[in-house]
Amino acid sequence: MQSITDDIFSKSQWQELNTLLAKLSHEQSLWLSGYLAASIKNPLPESTTAPVSKLVIAYGTETGNSRALAEKLHQQLPSQLKTSVTDLADLKVAELTKFSHLLIITSTHGDGDPPETAEDFYNALMQSEKPLTNLNYSVLALGDSTYTHFCVTGRNIDEQFTKLGAQQLTPRVECDVDFEEPAAKWIAEVSQKLSTQQTDPAASAPEQRLSTEFKHNHEITKSAPLTASVLDNIILSDPKSAMPTHHIELDIPAGIFDLAPGDSVGVLAENPPEQIRLVLDILGFSGDENITVGGEAISLLDGLKSQFDLNHCSIKFLERLTEDPAANSGLDKSAVRSYLKQHHLTDILRKFAHQTALSPQDLVNHLRPLQPRLYDVANVIDSQTTALHLCVKRYKYTMNGQQFAGVASTYLADAAVGDPIHIYPHKNKRFHLPDSQTAPLILVADGTGIAPFRAFIEQIAAGKRQNPCWLLFREARYKEDFLYQTDWQSHLTRRHLNKLDVHFYKDQPELTLFNYFATNPDILSGWLNAGAHLYLSGDKTFLTWLETELEHYIQKHLLMGSEWQSLKQQKRLHKNLY
Amino acid sequence: MLKNNPPIKYLALDIDELHDNERVKQRSQFLRGTLNASLETVESASIAESDTLLTKFHGIYQQDDRDQRKTRRQRKLEPDYQFMVRIRIPGGVVNKSQWQKLDFLSRRYANRGLRITTRQTIQLHGVQKWHLRDVLQGLKQVGLDTIAACGDDSRGIVCGINPDHSAIHRQVYQIAQDTSDRLIPKTHAYKEVWYQKPADTDSTNEEPVYGPLYLPRKFKVGFVIPPVNDIDVFAQDVGFIAVIKNNQLEGFNVCVGGGMGQLDSRDDSYPRLASEIGFVPTADAAKLAEIIMTIQRDYGDRIDRHQARFKYTIDRLGINWFINELTARYGKALRASRKYRFTQNHDLIGWHKTDREHWQVTFNIDNGRISNALQDQFQALIQDLTGAIRLTPNQNLQLINIPDFAKTTLENRIEDFGLSALINVADQSAYSMSCVALPTCGLAMAEAERYMPDFLTRFENLKTAHDLSATPITLRVTGCPNGCARPYLGEIALTGRAKDLYNLYLGGSPRGDRLAVCYQQNVNENEIFKTLDMLLSLYKTERLKNEAFGDYLVRSQTLKTPQSSQQSLPIQEM
Numbered sequence A: 001m002q003s004i005t006d007d008i009f010s011k012s013q014w015q016e017l018n019t020l021l022a023k024l025s026h027e028q029s030l031w032l033s034g035y036l037a038a039s040i041k042n043p044l045p046e047s048t049t050a051p052v053s054k055l056v057i058a059y060g061t062e063t064g065n066s067r068a069l070a071e072k073l074h075q076q077l078p079s080q081l082k083t084s085v086t087d088l089a090d091l092k093v094a095e096l097t098k099f100s101h102l103l104i105i106t107s108t109h110g111d112g113d114p115p116e117t118a119e120d121f122y123n124a125l126m127q128s129e130k131p132l133t134n135l136n137y138s139v140l141a142l143g144d145s146t147y148t149h150f151c152v153t154g155r156n157i158d159e160q161f162t163k164l165g166a167q168q169l170t171p172r173v174e175c176d177v178d179f180e181e182p183a184a185k186w187i188a189e190v191s192q193k194l195s196t197q198q199t200d201p202a203a204s205a206p207e208q209r210l211s212t213e214f215k216h217n218h219e220i221t222k223s224a225p226l227t228a229s230v231l232d233n234i235i236l237s238d239p240k241s242a243m244p245t246h247h248i249e250l251d252i253p254a255g256i257f258d259l260a261p262g263d264s265v266g267v268l269a270e271n272p273p274e275q276i277r278l279v280l281d282i283l284g285f286s287g288d289e290n291i292t293v294g295g296e297a298i299s300l301l302d303g304l305k306s307q308f309d310l311n312h313c314s315i316k317f318l319e320r321l322t323e324d325p326a327a328n329s330g331l332d333k334s335a336v337r338s339y340l341k342q343h344h345l346t347d348i349l350r351k352f353a354h355q356t357a358l359s360p361q362d363l364v365n366h367l368r369p370l371q372p373r374l375y376d377v378a379n380v381i382d383s384q385t386t387a388l389h390l391c392v393k394r395y396k397y398t399m400n401g402q403q404f405a406g407v408a409s410t411y412l413a414d415a416a417v418g419d420p421i422h423i424y425p426h427k428n429k430r431f432h433l434p435d436s437q438t439a440p441l442i443l444v445a446d447g448t449g450i451a452p453f454r455a456f457i458e459q460i461a462a463g464k465r466q467n468p469c470w471l472l473f474r475e476a477r478y479k480e481d482f483l484y485q486t487d488w489q490s491h492l493t494r495r496h497l498n499k500l501d502v503h504f505y506k507d508q509p510e511l512t513l514f515n516y517f518a519t520n521p522d523i524l525s526g527w528l529n530a531g532a533h534l535y536l537s538g539d540k541t542f543l544t545w546l547e548t549e550l551e552h553y554i555q556k557h558l559l560m561g562s563e564w565q566s567l568k569q570q571k572r573l574h575k576n577l578y
Numbered sequence B: 001m002l003k004n005n006p007p008i009k010y011l012a013l014d015i016d017e018l019h020d021n022e023r024v025k026q027r028s029q030f031l032r033g034t035l036n037a038s039l040e041t042v043e044s045a046s047i048a049e050s051d052t053l054l055t056k057f058h059g060i061y062q063q064d065d066r067d068q069r070k071t072r073r074q075r076k077l078e079p080d081y082q083f084m085v086r087i088r089i090p091g092g093v094v095n096k097s098q099w100q101k102l103d104f105l106s107r108r109y110a111n112r113g114l115r116i117t118t119r120q121t122i123q124l125h126g127v128q129k130w131h132l133r134d135v136l137q138g139l140k141q142v143g144l145d146t147i148a149a150c151g152d153d154s155r156g157i158v159c160g161i162n163p164d165h166s167a168i169h170r171q172v173y174q175i176a177q178d179t180s181d182r183l184i185p186k187t188h189a190y191k192e193v194w195y196q197k198p199a200d201t202d203s204t205n206e207e208p209v210y211g212p213l214y215l216p217r218k219f220k221v222g223f224v225i226p227p228v229n230d231i232d233v234f235a236q237d238v239g240f241i242a243v244i245k246n247n248q249l250e251g252f253n254v255c256v257g258g259g260m261g262q263l264d265s266r267d268d269s270y271p272r273l274a275s276e277i278g279f280v281p282t283a284d285a286a287k288l289a290e291i292i293m294t295i296q297r298d299y300g301d302r303i304d305r306h307q308a309r310f311k312y313t314i315d316r317l318g319i320n321w322f323i324n325e326l327t328a329r330y331g332k333a334l335r336a337s338r339k340y341r342f343t344q345n346h347d348l349i350g351w352h353k354t355d356r357e358h359w360q361v362t363f364n365i366d367n368g369r370i371s372n373a374l375q376d377q378f379q380a381l382i383q384d385l386t387g388a389i390r391l392t393p394n395q396n397l398q399l400i401n402i403p404d405f406a407k408t409t410l411e412n413r414i415e416d417f418g419l420s421a422l423i424n425v426a427d428q429s430a431y432s433m434s435c436v437a438l439p440t441c442g443l444a445m446a447e448a449e450r451y452m453p454d455f456l457t458r459f460e461n462l463k464t465a466h467d468l469s470a471t472p473i474t475l476r477v478t479g480c481p482n483g484c485a486r487p488y489l490g491e492i493a494l495t496g497r498a499k500d501l502y503n504l505y506l507g508g509s510p511r512g513d514r515l516a517v518c519y520q521q522n523v524n525e526n527e528i529f530k531t532l533d534m535l536l537s538l539y540k541t542e543r544l545k546n547e548a549f550g551d552y553l554v555r556s557q558t559l560k561t562p563q564s565s566q567q568s569l570p571i572q573e574m
């Protein structure tokens, strides 16, 4: 306070003023405040609210009326205002704090329900308690007065915004089925109001402003990971499937990660609670026991949760348990390794742990550290991105007839919105986009292998590159497993993706992805001769097989036969197999 | 009625002034469009938007499973696109091998069995784009197709009562077939797209009657033989009512301009009973249907698609104008209408002997859906059938042409396969119909087919409570005001307005000759039953002997006098 008043008043003025103010009654102060406000000769521009830095028009529609109005509004707003139009379906309540202005046009459907596509936004908003004090908004509600709950969706949104502290820019307008006239009025009012508002100078040059921030790239490493909270966790596959694929969005600060398309993040996961319980039960521990790890005293439970591998038994541990593994396990020394591969830690503990006294500290001293897992980043991370996308398949495997859950994939798949996830960047230089901005790309993905290609094509769509893309994708079923189908569709219509082939092996077991190359030899050789880069991403077994098939095929059937050779020599073959 | 003077000949207007759909038709090269390419696209299980209009003319609707819409959008998947395939079965009769093929195709490529429609045909739901050709080629093997089952053309022609019933019935059925052949589109596109036949290059105008723009909207023709009005002839764009004298088919009374479709949001939208305009001799029926269709082709509204139905053309130009135009095109005036009488619009459920000493048996199929166990039961029953199968406009299934000697065996088999309950005449469900609605119908605002079982149970309980369980009452439920189950003719009808909300219509007749009136808007089940409870108790005490519920409501002036057909005569004894 002192520093601001310093600029305006002299020290003595300020003192006098304060003595006087202290003598005034509450009523007198109130009157004075109004008097002063009214008597100022040079009033500030009408809006003392925030300048327009981010203006979004969002619509909720079922039969298209609201969308059409949103487009009309967009056209009528002053062009210097950078405005984007979005479907409420694509808007997240968590994003609202980033907007300065939000104009909502929504109808009411069902029996007073929001349009189907706006339901998620609507429900999240109604449950939200996060203040929106920096938001200026206005609502246009469409409805039909023959229904009992006339325009309630718009009304409830309006009321909720007010409740959360947002500022109403212009009053809500409710329209009946003859909405043209009142809607036009509202549009005019809103545009008029906005044109008197200042625009935020920073908003027109966001790139510049943020790129300076980007230089302070933080050092985030495995030992100093970033805690990112889960923004969204969506099951992309049929939710009934045993190993569904999840799309996970993590909240990251803008400009912090230096990740190029093709890079991954390491995830520091926690063991599943049942797995921890199993180990504790076998050994008769409660979990409350104290242990020291890296010089720090923690409980055994905490240690087992995040620091140790509870699946793989080390040789060291087996030796400690059996004293002499070759003798006691009845195994040839050379076979110990393969024995360990075939036996889960819990099997081994069950079999041998009773033979020896094992303290909690003994246990952790012999366990392997839990390793981070890598997941490819599925979107472009630029200086302004605040969400990092992953595409994760929930992994399950059986060993000796017992089913186990993959540690990290289960951890991620089970993560709820708001849960913290520890991540660090992992460069994958050999799987980056080529230096050439125009070389064609043949992208072959199996399952979650599609993730980096989503970032690739997003990068092309951002307008910075012109590489033609041919995407070949393999999954189980067309109807359920066409990962990111709507993304590919919009990239195809905008020509950021030029050719798409899909193979769903449960629908068409008689085919493989290889058939799509073999039935298009001219296209394949055309692309390769134009200097195409071939990217293989996903399941190691399948893609290694495909690579061999391709190599043979190219050598035998393509015109020159040497295409494969040059592909490898010119480092145009890139692999991301796991 | 407002009359334009002179009437606008929409077909003669500049194409750019017309509705977008007209340009799609024009550009489609007689319904080819970009269908071949659409069927190949891999990124979507849908077809191009303009092609979705064209497939309708080929009997195929793009739909999606609306139950899945929301979760699929979250899953970054397109809607679960799928296709409804409507077969063209004018008159509704199929032979055993055709039925078996339909049964097979539905199991292999569709997901909800077989669906008998209110225009006595079969629909398959849930067919994937990749399988459309397989389905249509499969149908071709048994002489079936889907031409003009939907689209702006002459829809599947309906024909009342079993053709095996008498020689006259056979004759009427045959005229219905001939009329269908005459009115359906002739484009070679169907064979090219679906059977992958080479392009037909020599025909310049593939549609001598329709022309490249086809009709402004759907156009429905029906044939009926009194006293049974099973097709609801007054809901047809053109209805032919057979006139029989001395056991001879003399010809037909013609009625025009019927239709159910309505939008709740427009005042200029309403259901309309067809108006009787005169009598035509047997030999001229098909020709007259074509002439009427060409008048609608030329004068139907091609700017406002809702106003494009024939009923609005007639009201816009006036029935007298229409009759003059018809007389001019036909070359003579129609003769005066003859007397006839309708006694019912429901089917003859159960066993009946025909005049030709054959038997027919009608199964009451709830909402026309034959799926799951029921589909297996019919598959087994029909395996050894001697006779044919007829689908009724009340969404029921009839076995016809059953020789005397085969009757007992069939009876036993019906019993053995657990189907005897479906031939019970007293069942209220035999007088009830609902449209498909959710999850496939893109226009549905409320449930219909999936809701009917629950509604019916409660309704039957209510009837029992009023000691009316033996009194049939026509009940129709639709998921929106379009009226696919002809609700505006029901004694009681519900038309969907929003999830769990309906408009309640009352006062149609059990003969299909009077329009119901809207009694309450936007009411839920409890409100509906409160009203019905009150009205049934009045009906129970005040009804005349054998007086139907709808007739009672009108006579007692519970309802404002609704529109009736000219020859409507309630059946009542004092």
Ligand code: SRM
Residues within 6 Å of the ligand: B061, B063, B084, B086, B116, B117, B118, B119, B120, B121, B122, B123, B149, B155, B156, B218, B220, B235, B258, B259, B260, B261, B262, B309, B368, B395, B434, B435, B436, B437, B440, B441, B442, B443, B482, B483, B484, B485, B486
């Ligand atoms: C299957 C059927 C209802 C049933 O449960 O049996 C049906 C189902 C549909 N009708 Fe109908 N109509 C069916 C008989 C009718 C009838 C009854 C009749 O013709 O006797 C009517 C009222 C008569 C009339 O035409 O006025 C009827 C009036 C409509 C309308 C309203 C037309 C209008 O004048 O506005 C539509 C909507 C439209 O065309 O825009 C429609 C549209 C539809 C569509 C295709 C929805 C659409 O356009 O997207 C429905 C498909 C639902 C689904 O998932 O299968 N359907 N429809 C009937 C098929 C008949 C057939 O085999 O051809």
Ligand SMILES: Cc1cc2nc3c(=O)[nH]c(=O)nc-3n(C[C@H](O)[C@H](O)[C@H](O)COP(=O)(O)OP(=O)(O)OC[C@H]3O[C@@H](n4cnc5c(N)ncnc54)[C@H](O)[C@@H]3O)c2cc1C
Residues within 6 Å of the ligand: A264, A311, A312, A313, A340, A341, A342, A343, A344, A345, A373, A374, A375, A376, A377, A391, A392, A393, A394, A395, A397, A405, A406, A407, A408, A409, A410, A448, A449, A451, A576, A577, A578
């Ligand atoms: C560069 C790179 C990028 C990747 N990108 C993605 C991606 O984008 N999306 C994605 O879903 N995955 C990706 N992966 C795979 C991912 O890192 C994990 O490997 C995968 O999710 C499984 O991890 P988990 O912790 O769930 O399973 P784990 O618990 O690690 O189990 C996985 C495997 O280990 C074996 N195993 C476990 N315990 C034992 C034992 N006791 N004895 C013997 N064998 C055992 C199992 O047979 C199983 O095959 C990527 C991998 C790499 C290397």
Ligand SMILES: Cc1cc2nc3c(=O)[nH]c(=O)nc-3n(C[C@H](O)[C@H](O)[C@H](O)COP(=O)(O)O)c2cc1C
Residues within 6 Å of the ligand: A060, A061, A062, A063, A064, A065, A066, A067, A106, A107, A108, A109, A110, A111, A112, A113, A115, A142, A143, A144, A145, A147, A148, A149, A150, A151, A152, A176, A177, A179, B445, B497, B498, B499
């Ligand atoms: C099935 C259905 C249910 C509706 N329910 C309501 C309602 O409960 N309250 C209301 O005010 N309007 C209701 N409406 C009217 C719509 O809100 C109105 O038609 C609006 O213009 C549609 O805008 P949109 O095209 O952007 O969805 C309903 C409309 C339909 C089709």
Ligand code: SF4
Residues within 6 Å of the ligand: B435, B436, B437, B438, B441, B442, B443, B444, B445, B448, B478, B479, B480, B481, B482, B483, B484, B485
């Ligand atoms: S009445 Fe409406 S909801 Fe029912 S099938 Fe017809 S269009 Fe669909």
